[in-house]
Amino acid sequence: MTGSIHKIVFKRLLIASSLIALVVTAIALYIELERIEKNVVHMAYEESGQYVDFFNQYRQSQNKNNFQIFQKTLKDKLKKSHFIILEFYNDKHNLLLTVGTVNVNKIRDELISKNHKILMDDNINYRTYFIHNALENELYMDVEIPLTRNGNKQIKGFLKGIYRVSSTEINAMIYDTVLTLAHYIATIVFTTLVLYPIIIHLNKDLLKSANDLSHANITLLKVLGGAIAKRDSDTNAHNYRVTIYAIYLAQTFKLKKPQIRALIKGAFLHDVGKIGISDTILLKPGKLNEKEFKEMQRHVIYGVDIINHSEWLNDAVDVVKFHHEKFDGSGYFSSLAGKKIPLNARIFAIVDVFDALTSIRPYKKSFSYAESIQIIKKGSGTHFDPELTSLFEQISEDLYIQLTNIKTEDGLSNKLDSLMEDYFVF
DSSP states (O other), X not given: OHHHHHHHHHHHHHHHHHHHHHHHHHHXXXXXXXXXXXXXXXXXXXXXXXXXXXXXXXXXXXXXHXXXXXXXXXXXXXXXXXXXXXXXXXXXXXXXXXXXXXXXXXXXXXXXXTTOOOOOSSSOEEEEEEEEOSSOEEEEEEEEEEEESTTOOSEEEEEEEEEEEOHHHHHHHHHHHHHHHHHHHHHHHHHHHHHHHHHHHHTHHHHHXXXXXXXXXXXXXXXXXXXXXXXXXXXXXXXXXXXXXXXXXXXXXXXXXXXXXXXXXXXXXXXXXXXXXXXXXXXXXXXXXXXHHHHHHTHHXXXXXXXXXXXXXXXXXXXXXXXXXXXXXXXXXXXXOGGGSOHHHHHHHHHHHHHHHHSOBTTBOOOOHHHHHHHHHHTBTTTBOHHHHHHHHHHHHHHHHHHHTOOSHHHHHHHHHHHHTTTOOO
């Protein structure tokens, strides 16, 4: 049971760390992409400085020869530059010169939307474009940089260009980003692994109390169920067997743990209401008359009244109240039919009758397995849920043999304990 609690703690820590990792990764990825973009802007700005100097020289002495020299020099520089297009504007936003190493109109159509406005103010404005294809990844940036002269803050013109970052540089940036994200995730995982034993250690007393409480609750079920059995001239063995049968049938039906936990409680306490039935009726050796039988039926109501005093036992009500209902609606106390009968009650009805048939009672001998399962099959669709009856037929013979070979109540109790440990963990 302690191992199960450890699994729960570790699972919850793992889920929490995974959620934290997702959030941190998303934030970190956003920050890293912003960093890459700002890094590219800085690279573009630094590289543009050499062209600004040329532009300022050209403005100081504007003549045809200087213009041709300036244009030729720019073309030569662009061959070794990240810029693939450069445009120069005066302070009135009039285009003075365009130089490029590619088809200017084509690259503009691919990268720049038609409604993209030229801002040209005193800020560095940019827009990035990421192009991915089978051969390479490339990052382009449409950048606008205000031009000043000799440290003067007054803007004399503008440089506008398309700056390209090669696939090699992009891959290096992506590698750095992935490495950074990996560090974040590794840190979170490491922290989780460190926290796990610390949390277990800090809560060891709480875990021990939880285990003790769990065992106490199970013991309470056994004691209370046994007390009812003794009053009804029965033994604990019946409670143990029907609970084991019920667990296996529920597992075969693929019930979830909370519902199986409720089924176990109900199986132990199904006849708890017989405390309210007089010995005259309860221990009568012969057949009950109509009035006595109606009083006997009330044990399901008494049982509900008893377990309603415990919040922990509230989920056992389905079995306690409805385990005498029949699939065709002829049972008691509510005359429910079909799937309106709670599932746990339909499961328990089959195993309760089967164990009663295969057990010795003061008023009857035990039936063989073959006789008992035949009676159960005959009741399919009338007394019992047909689907559950079919499932029980598949698993009942092996279970019957196993339980028949366990000769003592302690042996049955130990087997039941091993099954219940999966369901009573706090």
